[in-house]
Amino acid sequence: MSFAEGAARAAGLAGVAFGWSPDAFWAATPAELASLVRAVAGDAPAPCDSDTIARLKERFPDG
Template identity: 65%
Template sequence: MADPRFAVVAVRLAGLAGIAFGWRPDDFWRATPAELAALVEAGAPDMAMPPPDAALIARLQEAFPDG
């Protein structure tokens, strides 16, 4: 099973953003969830999801704490 820690998943998403959008890692880390969602929706409108709200982010942080 893949490592579910937030940091590991975020690094994978940064790599995918590089492949899909030509972003460097710094571009990914400076982008907001809404900016990333806008690009995903433009590229695949049927697959886009809304960016996470504050409550979801808090639940994820609780479920996957950093170190």
């Protein structure tokens, strides 16, 4: 994907997710966009690593 394609996709997503116009997207800094994305994502926990999954499988063998 080229920069232009990626930027157009990001602008479209910002419009849908945050109600931004194209002008608002292009006037924003990457940090501003990232802070909104983090706010929407919330405080999601980190995904389990393979050791944690293995321990859970041992503890709960029925799935």
